Amino acid sequence: MWHYRSIVREAWHRTMAVANFLCGLHVTNTYLCTAALAYGPSMLPTFNLTGDLFLAERLSTRFDKVRPGDVVLVRSPENPRKLIVKRLLGMEGDSVTYAVDPKNSSRCNTVVVPKGHVWIEGDNIYASRDSRQFGPVPYGLLEGKAFCKILEAEAHVMTSGTFVLYGHLKNLVPWDKRNEESRSIRLFVAAFRDLILLS
Amino acid sequence: MWHYRSIVREAWHRTMAVANFLCGLHVTNTYLCTAALAYGPSMLPTFNLTGDLFLAERLSTRFDKVRPGDVVLVRSPENPRKLIVKRLLGMEGDSVTYAVDPKNSSRCNTVVVPKGHVWIEGDNIYASRDSRQFGPVPYGLLEGKAFCKIWPPKEFGSLGQAE
Numbered sequence: 001m002w003h004y005r006s007i008v009r010e011a012w013h014r015t016m017a018v019a020n021f022l023c024g025l026h027v028t029n030t031y032l033c034t035a036a037l038a039y040g041p042s043m044l045p046t047f048n049l050t051g052d053l054f055l056a057e058r059l060s061t062r063f064d065k066v067r068p069g070d071v072v073l074v075r076s077p078e079n080p081r082k083l084i085v086k087r088l089l090g091m092e093g094d095s096v097t098y099a100v101d102p103k104n105s106s107r108c109n110t111v112v113v114p115k116g117h118v119w120i121e122g123d124n125i126y127a128s129r130d131s132r133q134f135g136p137v138p139y140g141l142l143e144g145k146a147f148c149k150i151l152e153a154e155a156h157v158m159t160s161g162t163f164v165l166y167g168h169l170k171n172l173v174p175w176d177k178r179n180e181e182s183r184s185i186r187l188f189v190a191a192f193r194d195l196i197l198l199s
Numbered sequence: 200m201w202h203y204r205s206i207v208r209e210a211w212h213r214t215m216a217v218a219n220f221l222c223g224l225h226v227t228n229t230y231l232c233t234a235a236l237a238y239g240p241s242m243l244p245t246f247n248l249t250g251d252l253f254l255a256e257r258l259s260t261r262f263d264k265v266r267p268g269d270v271v272l273v274r275s276p277e278n279p280r281k282l283i284v285k286r287l288l289g290m291e292g293d294s295v296t297y298a299v300d301p302k303n304s305s306r307c308n309t310v311v312v313p314k315g316h317v318w319i320e321g322d323n324i325y326a327s328r329d330s331r332q333f334g335p336v337p338y339g340l341l342e343g344k345a346f347c348k349i350w351p352p353k354e355f356g357s358l359g360q361a362e
Contacts, residue, residue, distance in 0.1 A: 076339070138336075140340050
């Protein structure tokens with residue numbers, strides 16, 4: 001007999017362990033902290049054009065701790081399947097003055113943010129679609145508050161990674177042997193960078 | 200020796216079993232089906248004044264299966280801590296005609312629902328605070344579609360479509 005029952009039991013326990021881990025991960029992602037990729041020109045210079053990975057925590061929005069000046073993750077009022085990153089500029093009751101169309105005119109409007117809503121704007125007002133176009137956003141659409149960038153501008157992540165690695169290795173190498181070791185590491189980094197530029 | 204380790208292990212297993220059950224319940228509540236109590240006059244005669252318990256499923260809103268005529272559970276755009284129950288009357292792009300103030304006048308307005316928004320109204324338009332007051336609601340605020348009343352028992356049954 002192939003100990004069928006014990007195999008099934010072990011398979012079940014391992015599956016449950018994996019399922020528990022994934023559940024824990026999902027709960028953390030939904031209630032504590034999530035990661036998101038911000039790309040596009042609307043939040044320059046805070047976020048790069050090509051993409052910055054950042055962490056957004058979910059507790060501030062749940063417990064009303066967001067304040068004007070925070071960068072928030074919002075479900076788009078124009079497309080419910082899309083999340084957008086903007087800066088919160090006004091809470092309910094605040095009087096917000098904004099440039100209507102900064103590329104073509106210097107006209108400004110002032111609006112009072114209604115109850116239960118917030119006013120969001122991109123840092124790069126010349127290329128941002130935000131509350132100036134679609135109006136104040138209901139607070140219920142806020143998904144999280146960004147607090148930390150973890151990866152900057154994918155195009156440079158490899159070279160900055162290798163430079164960081166080089167820096168760490170340099171610290172490990174004894175001072176008298178520094179020249180030979182650092183030369184080889186520099187060649188490696190240069191070759192890697194050429195590889196990235198070519199691809 | 201009081202078999203300390205086996206007591207701890209059994210306590211751990213039982214705690215984990217309870218925790219797993221609660222997690223499963225929470226996941227079902229968040230992604231499949233939730234229960235809610237509807238009270239107030241804004242959805243008469245569909246829901247009573249004093250409170251009807253109903254089930255709302257979460258799949259229709261997630262997969263864009265809600266249609267005008269459905270009763271939906273919505274996070275209030277005026278108070279993000281409150282959930283409201285209203286009937287969906289218009290999807291994005293629809294042209295909605297509504298009575299602005301039916302108690303005092305018979306004036307009607309027509310509005311086109313913008314992209315990404317829906318128009319919700321209570322069945323009892325004389326005593327309902329809905330899209331006629333706070334405008335179209337972003338689709339992202341929809342939380343579920345009500346499909347079945349479960350309490351009081353004589354009201355048990357699925358919710359019908361609007362007349």
